[in-house]
Amino acid sequence: MLTKIVLTGACGSLGSLLRDPLSRMCDELLSVDIADAPAELHEGEHFEKADVTDFDTVLRIVTGADMVVHFAGIADERPFDQIIGPNFLSCYNVWEAAYRHGARRVVYASSVHAVGMTETNAGAGLDAPHRPDTFYGLMKCMSEDLARLYWEKRGVESVCLRIFSCTAEPQNARALGTWLSHGDLQRLVVRAVDTPTTGFTRVYGISNNDRAPVRNDAAAFLGYKPRDNAEDWAAAILAAALAPDPSDPAQMRLGGPFATVPLGESGVAGIKATNVGRDEGQRPEEAAPGPGPDSTPKPNADKLPSFLSRKGMGG
Numbered sequence: 656m657l658t659k660i661v662l663t664g665a666c667g668s669l670g671s672l673l674r675d676p677l678s679r680m681c682d683e684l685l686s687v688d689i690a691d692a693p694a695e696l697h698e699g700e701h702f703e704k705a706d707v708t709d710f711d712t713v714l715r716i717v718t719g720a721d722m723v724v725h726f727a728g729i730a731d732e733r734p735f736d737q738i739i740g741p742n743f744l745s746c747y748n749v750w751e752a753a754y755r756h757g758a759r760r761v762v763y764a765s766s767v768h769a770v771g772m773t774e775t776n777a778g779a780g781l782d783a784p785h786r787p788d789t790f791y792g793l794m795k796c797m798s799e800d801l802a803r804l805y806w807e808k809r810g811v812e813s814v815c816l817r818i819f820s821c822t823a824e825p826q827n828a829r830a831l832g833t834w835l836s837h838g839d840l841q842r843l844v845v846r847a848v849d850t851p852t853t854g855f856t857r858v859y860g861i862s863n864n865d866r867a868p869v870r871n872d873a874a875a876f877l878g879y880k881p882r883d884n885a886e887d888w889a890a891a892i893l894a895a896a897l898a899p900d901p902s903d904p905a906q907m908r909l910g911g912p913f914a915t916v917p918l919g920e921s922g923v924a925g926i927k928a929t930n931v932g933r934d935e936g937q938r939p940e941e942a943a944p945g946p947g948p949d950s951t952p953k954p955n956a957d958k959l960p961s962f963l964s965r966k967g968m969g970g
């Protein structure tokens with residue numbers, strides 16, 4: 656049992672799933688978000704409304720913490736000046752505060768978009784080099800490097816979770832490989848917290864999908880055993896999904912639509928355009944049928960930079 660865990664981004668779609676399991680792992684869970692407090696708190700949980708881009712605030716809230724689970728940030732692409740504060744400066748604040756207070760570890764919500772330009776068929780392992788697809792992915796790369804620096808120079812452990820598509824159910828054809836179920840997210844975070852020693856570790860946040868495009872073997876020591884598999888939805892999704900176009904870079908890069916969106920513009924919008932069950936929790940077979948192959952819209956195709964043409968991507 657830990658003494659204190661700080662959870663940032665506690666009101667977010669992922670952070671709110673972590674409050675209950677984390678509250679069971681420590682005497683005090685300090686949940687933090689810039690948004691208003693949740694309606695009810697768990698036993699042992701306290702909430703503070705705070706901005707994690709402010710160093711003095713972060714330094715204060717991390718006082719006495721064993722670990723920080725850092726999930727606050729913007730979960731989409733934005734212009735550089737809008738995203739660097741919440742998605743990178745906040746990370747400096749968290750790791751530096753963890754160091755100054757002697758916290759053992761930071762568990763960090765990184766992203767597939769740190770390696771989003773990697774080819775889907777490359778069989779990428781955890782040693783795949785950083786290839787960000789957006790400023791958002793660049794912030795994840797910088798934060799992972801910050802995490803490594805704080806381990807190698809200052810002895811603060813980190814587990815960077817390269818989360819793919821975390822939704823209640825897989826929402827589109829890409830998610831047959833990239834889905835992370837809510838239950839598996841919770842299992843992954845519990846392992847990132849309760850593993851005795853981690854040093855600096857990265858792990859892909861995906862479920863036990865038959866079509867997973869990445870390998871997690873180097874992080875096997877965490878003992879993360881995903882239980883859910885997007886394949887259970889494959890027949891329904893593939894029946895309703897738009898016909899895939901292999902010449903579309905968004906189909907052939909780990910980052911999906913983020914790999915083709917112009918810098919600074921939303922990648923989530925491109926992902927939503929491919930969703931079969933558009934509402935969270937809506938099963939694919941309940942979704943309205945998609946347009947036929949002839950009317951296949953290519954997300955952001957009208958904005959595709961010329962250097963991302965098929966010829967330019969072929970090398």
Ligand SMILES: NC(=O)c1ccc[n+]([C@@H]2O[C@H](COP(=O)([O-])OP(=O)(O)OC[C@H]3O[C@@H](n4cnc5c(N)ncnc54)[C@H](O)[C@@H]3O)[C@@H](O)[C@H]2O)c1
Pocket residue numbers: 663664665666667668669670687688689690705706707708725726727728729730731741764765766767817818819820821822
């Ligand atoms: N949802 C996914 O599938 C996914 C995939 C990869 C990575 N991630 C990462 O996981 C983390 C959480 O994602 P999410 O989907 O829950 O996003 P979300 O937008 O639902 O939650 C983010 C939370 O952070 C809070 N926040 C933003 N700026 C803040 C600030 N300056 N100070 C304090 N709190 C602030 C927001 O109020 C929000 O509650 C993000 O870092 C995101 O990049 C998510």
